[in-house]
Amino acid sequence: MAQPAGDLARPGAADILKLLAPFPGRAAMACRIALICALTAYVTSAYGTMEAAISAYVVFFLNQPDRVMSVVQSIAMLVLVTVFLGIVLIVAMFALDDPLWRVACIAGLSFGLLFVTSASKLRPVGAILAMIIGFLLDELGSVPFGEVATRALLYAWVMTAIPFAVSVCVNVLIAPSPRRLAGRTLAKRLRLAARSLVDPESTQAALGACLREGDAQIGTWLKLSVVDGSSARADFPALRQAVSSTLAILVAADLAAREASACLPAAFAAPIADTLENMARMLEAGGYPVDIELTLPGVAELPPLARVVAEDLQRAITRFAVVEADAPLPPPAAKSGGFFLPDAFTNPEHVRYALKTTAAAMFCYLLYTQINWPGIHTCFITVYMVSLGTTAETVEKMTLRIAGCLIGAILGTAAIVFLMPVTTAALGLMGIVFAGTWLSAWIAFGSPRIAYAGFQIALVFFMCVIQGPAPAFDLTIARDRTIGILIGNVVVYLIFTRVWPVSVAARVDAGLTALQHQWKRIAMLTHAGTRRAMAASAMAQCGALEQDLATMHFEPSWVRPDATWIAERRNALARLDALETPMFLLAERHPGDTAIDDWISRLSGETVGAGTPPPSPADANNDTRTALLGLGNARLIQLEHAAPSDAAKGFTTHAAA
Structure with a gap:
């Protein structure tokens, strides 16, 4: 799970050195x-x-x-x-x-x-x-x-x-060129996923940060690459699918890195890591991989969560740039368009x-x-x-x-x-x-x-x-x-x-509500590309809300909400972060699964039915679905039992440091 929002700011000396460390393209x-x-x-x-x-x-x-x-x-x-x-x-x-x-x-x-x-x-x-x-x-x-x-x-x-x-x-x-930057970013993400399969403990924070970045910047670069000619227009759908597949790879790798029961044995991890490394080299060279073959041992003997990881990685890798055309596209969202914001003359x-x-x-x-x-x-x-x-x-x-x-x-x-x-x-x-x-x-x-x-x-x-x-x-x-x-x-x-001080509090509440509605929409989508794009956006928005909460200790005491309010929002964000991976993986396998609505209702404090509806007997992946439901419920129960007073005390101590 993500680091508590209140601990994301005020970097110490060691953190500042990390923030000054080189990364590709910085120099x-x-x-x-x-x-x-x-x-x-x-x-x-x-x-x-x-x-x-x-x-x-x-x-x-x-x-x-x-x-x-x-x-x-x-x-x-x-x-x-x-x-x-x-x-x-x-x-x-x-x-x-x-x-x-x-x-x-x-x-x-x-x-x-x-x-x-x-x-x-x-x-x-x-x-x-x-x-x-x-x-x-x-x-x-x-x-x-x-x-x-x-x-x-x-x-x-x-x-x-x-x-x-x-x-x-x-x-x-x-x-x-925009194409070069997009390829380099995708290659960095694939290498991170490959490294996490071999050494999960050292990559957990990097995987979380990568998911919090979202895919919007890469999508913009790909559109611009068509404009400046660095990408052929015919390649654009395949490249967009590569972005979508990369998100699925990162989520699966994140699950393997954070859950011991989802960790893959070396017989699975090694060939997957080698394949991801080869794909990264192709992307850095200016192309994109097609017709990828990945042969793995039988997954039947793996624990359910490990089977989810292996199956998702194999599917995302072998269909990395294969355009999904088997499901109808949802109707395009209405453009917010216009030069002025919707509340320009009312706020x-x-x-x-x-x-x-x-x-x-x-x-x-x-x-x-x-x-x-x-x-x-x-x-x-x-x-x-x-x-x-x-x-x-x-x-x-x-x-x-x-x-x-x-x-x-x-x-x-x-x-x-x-x-x-x-x-x-x-x-x-x-x-x-x-x-x-x-x-x-x-x-x-x-x-x-x-x-x-x-x-x-x-x-x-x-x-x-x-x-x-x-x-x-x-x-x-x-x-x-x-x-x-x-x-x-x-x-x-x-x-x-x-004079008219403006707290971040209103933006945090509005953002939390919008995120819950967005995950409900994600669960109903049948088109994989659209579902993954919206999921990447939701994960990035969750990261932005964590940063908003982190900046609250910069607000003077007469502007900042009380410690209980902050602790409640931190806990809500932590629960939403804990459910992101189970919700994404459930939506990938079972679009429209009612378990996601139940989880969102629990986040909102609404009363829901006892337990989760049992899986359909015709579903061949009952055990993987049950494992994902158990993962989400276990994470929720763990966070719901965390004492809000301890969270508030932690924020107060942190803010006064």
Whole structure:
């Protein structure tokens, strides 16, 4: 079973080392980001554009692991920035000469963009656009006349266009294709399953984490691979089936790793592991395995759970890329479609988020303008980078950002003191930027648990090191910008924890209810591919809810629910996690099995009939079904007898640590 949700956060020193450990593709991603930032620094030096540090930092928001999304995102952002700079030009015509109107326009545009950010699909980039527009309007207020303002806007467009253009060029040349990433990920999962059959104890945590990732990213890569030509359209159904089969392999391997009675003897484990290793090599080479033969000894003598594992692995491996066409596809789900979210104009949290973030930003803006300390203008920028929808997320990311800010300041100051005095050309500056960016990107594009620290290290490092078109070593600039970032973090913390604080609790309750309904739908599906896709999504959502509960200890005591509430939700998630494998395997063998409804009803606290209906006499797999029912019931009974007070005490102790 999964680790208790409350124990998933606050990594210790050993956990941090694990989060920093290399994995396939991490070094390549860090090198690509570092190269783009270094080239951006070189081009901005050549053109002498303003705020070159921001140009380099924007690179972190433009790039994805695959080349298609990286290129599309860069082009889309360039179009958006162009449109919004046109808006700034129009607004500047009326507000440039009047400070009061200029402040009002900054606040109004900020509120509008942040509302759209919270209530629409613009969420990933909306805050950045709000920050750019507000910062540009502020900068335009210091120019002496209109022609200079027009030129400043043109330079602002160049400032943002440079990282976009460099990102597109570099990604087209060296970024991996979506097909390669999908094949590499599937190969990693098959190798993990193979290793778990031989050494189950050392792979339990990795298998659970792999199932919590879901299949959505791989599915997206496969669709993109058809777009960019790295996969033939005719291969797409077989590749999608390979993703589905990989999930079945992982679930079977997870059962064998966690249950002693499901562990396969060496006569079964060795040939299966060898076959999975060969399949992984084919996927890494750019193909996919077909016509797979796997001969196993007779399974009749195996214990029921071990027989389930052996049969599921053999079926999933031999039909790895064979498209399932023997069952009708369910009707397609209605698209949620549209630019705005369904609750965009009914949920007051969108308006409150926009108001809180705008208030924090305007406080910082007025602070550094009224005390005439423009060096700390980074507090204004930081507000947009730190503010998130819930109090827990905001405080968690703020904690990571403060840690990243201090690390970035140390690195930037060290670079100014020891490297800048001997750097006389833009190429030397490129080298310094490359080294600092590589370290930041290694953290930022690794585990989500520490990613925000990497983003903050990059921001502070760039603010310290990139002070103009040529190498410079003014420690005052580095000091002021670091102070500004810390001020921005503190202002956001005070506002988001005191004004309309939003707990994660509502999202957890809604997510639990939705997961229970989803598993009921999964149990009724007869099409294997659709059933497995929905199961993978449900497992990923369960992992997301575990992370939501884990972030609750970042909420202040007046925002966080009481310990009993948290213990009850942790127990509900633990029970759902314990039932995932039995429910999946039962649905694979017996679609529509009423035992799954009974389990879900027990999770909901509803009264159900005594016992589980007996299996049909015509079913040749009665003993395997009985074994799966016994497994699920045993796990439920074990968790239902766990004392809620002990769970609450554990959370309280953990949160106070």
